[in-house]
Amino acid sequence: MQVSVSTVLEAYERLMAEGVLRSRPGSGFYVAGPVAPLALTELGPRLDREVDPLWISRQSLETASDALKPGCGWLPASWMYEAGMRKALRIVARSDTVKLTEYASPLGHPPLRQFLSRRLAGMGIEAPLEQIMLTESGTHAIDLICRFLLEPGDTVLVDDPCYFNFHALLKAHRVKVVGVPYTATGPDIEAFGAALLEHAPRLYITNSGIHNPTGATLSPVTAHRLLKLADTSSLVIVEDDIFGDFENTPAPRLSAFDGLSRVIQIGSFSKTISASIRCGYIAARGEWIESLADLKIATTFGGGRLAAELIHQSITDSGYRKHMESVRLRLAEERDRTVARLDAISIKPWMIPQAGMYVWCQLPQGKDAATLARACLNEGVVLAPGNAFSQSMTAGDFLRFNVAQSGDGKIYEVLKRALSA
């Protein structure tokens, strides 16, 4: 074949490394046993799956990349901070050995915690380094807090509607979940007070900043009243700040009002920089962080040092702020466009959010979102039906739209057809 021996040997080496060939010393190279081809065994979307809190996650994560995903919870890959990621990878490729190969310290990469400490200070939250711990993701942060604070049988308050994965996560903790209706300015304060009295919940999990799925923002008055109500209880509040960088004007933070006493703030970078790199954080009281670190080591051992290094490189890069500015502008345009196109087929927004990627929309009377979602999935459109977000299952005629994933006209054709079926 007119190639040198060393080329053939290198090819053999690579095929051995991939496990395709095996060498038998003194005999030669042999093809290893056959393995089923990739395409046949990879999971596809399961059309028959129950529309439960995990439905949207599995459909969004599993479905082929050419599917349309207006129900998906994140930005399209092309909207992410790709240039920053590539630059960060090149920088880290040249960094010292320890960064590339060693475990992180128990609380995680100090420079990223330093950055977070400064960012939190900018929101009026005083959190020194020892009150910040990195985690593998925002979800992992909440999971650790639940493991730390909850006993099976405890009660947890969530917003109704709320991010559907809170339901799945809390189910794994075997706790009782009580939903508090969410209004355009935060949780319904009367219902919140009543739930505190009736259920003596241990934990309340919410998004402040931009609320998922409604796009609403907490008002200062609601924040104040909520914390005042909590004063008479032993409630701990987890504030998921994952959409902070999407805000045009910062909404109040419960953790700032409260001073990280009963409020824990968590967050991650997967909605802005990259979901492929796993990194989140917890900011909380110092003694809680110490216990959470032990729990983190026991259950995942070291944290992702490389991931934290890549996130730190990207987020402190001067391009990140400009990138997020353009994302915010683009979202505002897409929001207007999406709302108008939905309006044309009689799907109405519950409110027009000030920022973020979500619009929470109501279907025409008598239409069921889960039925619609199944029908549309058959045509390659993944929706986010309302009851996956609703503890009380009273959002059966709602859908959450992600305006960044709703640009394709086919979505509206498929929706229109399914609505009139």
Next chain:
Amino acid sequence: MQVSVSTVLEAYERLMAEGVLRSRPGSGFYVAGPVAPLALTELGPRLDREVDPLWISRQSLETASDALKPGCGWLPASWMYEAGMRKALRIVARSDTVKLTEYASPLGHPPLRQFLSRRLAGMGIEAPLEQIMLTESGTHAIDLICRFLLEPGDTVLVDDPCYFNFHALLKAHRVKVVGVPYTATGPDIEAFGAALLEHAPRLYITNSGIHNPTGATLSPVTAHRLLKLADTSSLVIVEDDIFGDFENTPAPRLSAFDGLSRVIQIGSFSKTISASIRCGYIAARGEWIESLADLKIATTFGGGRLAAELIHQSITDSGYRKHMESVRLRLAEERDRTVARLDAISIKPWMIPQAGMYVWCQLPQGKDAATLARACLNEGVVLAPGNAFSQSMTAGDFLRFNVAQSGDGKIYEVLKRALSA
């Protein structure tokens, strides 16, 4: 200062990105509030901490990098596959956007699962792609399995001694832990049988391949007898294969004998390629993998796609096999040297392992390993005292040495001094 305006603006942008400066539109740039300096607030080793299963983890992960760590569970950074990591980072920096920014599929990066499927086939374990799920780490793999299979109050068997973090992990699951004495050929079969009858355990967690901390390897006879005993029970076995690539001759795998029926194999790449990248796997029955995937999404959401991509690039690189060959040779040399130096101060190996980085050693009569560990920590030497590994607390005169971390003569001076104190 003779620099251009654009240079100053870029400097301002970077300082703003790091949160050091803030801009007030129409007014100018201002220094943001002060943040406590890094060095003062970073955690140092806590000398007063109880010597419990988390002691060694925290000391190894926290202590300054100039400390000597013969008790540490991993290779020094300079022994890791650094060249492969750098190359993988450069390749991934040029890869397509989706890899850099999107979530992984629920079971994780298919090419890495394909590679694992081939590697398992080479050990006689038939595991098609849908029976392999990637996790954030080996510890995370075991944690997910525990969450899936265990109820609080269940009984779990471990080896006595075993990897100390199994104790910390099982404590987080609130289960009863029973230790089975470990022999040079695997668990003591009579004790194992008796424990099965007496405690009806749900799970047995072990390292096959090279055992941590003893360095022993499971014999085929013990593997056969153990599985035969398990036949009469509903026991599930987790086989942690993390040291597989350190073997010179592959030891039997319980998962191969059993055919992934009641045995689950887990593993990771943090002992060979990099501990800074978090990536592990679970190979198990198909229906278990399906449930484990739901649990993974609920508790961590997406898996680390970038981490899996980097591991796949490194491990299928033709240099990896050669790298591990040289690591194995180097470990053999260091093992001989370490054993001789320990012998000179009357610290005796329980057995001489065939492979791997550990030697499990007994102190001279009457000496207590925890006391010794505290004394040596004061002199900058981190040890791994035996009782952290022992459920029955009967290894108070044992230490685990990592031969790759035991090259510095100071270790033996400090040990000698502490022994004669």
